[in-house]
Amino acid sequence: MEEVAFYARQTPVTVLTKVPDLPADPAALAKIVGGVLIHRDWAWKFGVKLSEERRDEANLRFVRAILTRLGSSFGPRPPEQRVAGTCRDFAVLLVALLRAAGVPARARAGFAGYFTDGFFDDHWVAEVWSEDRGWYLVDAQVAGGEPGIYGTGDLDPFDVPRDAFLVGGQAWRECRSGARDPKTVGTSAANLTGLWEVQGNVVRDLAALTGVEVLPWDNWGLIPIHYDDLPEVDRSLLDRVAAVSAAGGPRLLAQEALLLDPRLPVPPELIAPPA
Template identity: 40%
Template structure:
């Protein structure tokens, strides 16, 4: 049995801080928590689908905030209890990582081991699209389960999603390590994995490193600047393969020092 206490301990980014009392009052049911989170967040890439103008997207929308600061932003826009579903124009704008971090933080506060995971989803535009979800420990089944708090009724309809977002089948989401290993074994095509037009083994490497960092308590996006990587560096060198194979097999191992400057 792995040390589940590791996934109960708050990081600086998952700690509810001054909001601990209001978080304690929330349900511990994952499906209900997903609904609550959907009622206070809106994804920066889907503003039009929620009837919002894209000019509302500010420069900080892609910056992953600490959970306590995200709650400050939510309540500044609408001071009602978190259980009250906000109209889209009063929700805080974030990305899939914010949905995953929020669910992870609440579950940890409830005494449920949880962690944010970086990987690839099979239910958006690409065959395997860059995405973040929450992984939580199910004590009854004694296993890790996946939940995507972003998947609300609109996204279900838009993407024809028919699974339960609070308990996702493993075949619809691959962690970065799983994706790396499948491609290295020629069980999957690396060109099917990526973000927009950026696909292939280099981007899978990016997500291996991001999942490695997040499993070591670095959920923030401040270090995550893969878009700044120059074209010449968007490769996977032979010297990197052994390290990346090792990380893919055990992403939660102690944080490595040798990471590219654009991701640290």
């Protein structure tokens, strides 16, 4: 099926210059990714204090740059020797390795409800295709941590429940309909909540469905406009594209959704790979 086959191909962000000799099993790869990356905002949990220079590693947009920083070994390493990134980097590196092994996968931007009780935090995970199961969610960040380090309880990081992780479009729809309190969605560490926090991941998730895996703080078009300042026509536009994100595509519909307004497509400077 062409829809699934698209996600077995690398994108400019995930393309590898050299394919590592690694297993194709998603769970095994998730553990490998978790053993070579460290979330810059959770490093203290591992007893690591990062310099500003190390924290800036989270701006490595392309997987090839992450791999250059990693070097040749994918073996587990002490936390202080791991590349510092964010949840997005765990997701895109896992996606890149799965695609290299011929397994369809894609990054999803949304909100996880398993880090803070009663709250859905800004987060990225990988979505993996199986002929038997269809699309399912894998959290490589959680998979790579010691049991309990993220406070996620009995969460299975290799099969994250759909009600535990909301893609951007689903979070938007629930908040807009009143099914979920917008004050319980956002970035808890920064005390940022509400639909303005949600609308960014609606657009970023839609972009990822079309093969453009941006950084979690990339802002363009409608994203930086505060929800309170959006006219109703723009809120309705986000309602339409959120439905595509919530449904996970299909890809061609996601591409069409990005063309509904010139403020939705990802700017070229966030797509072009380095020379």
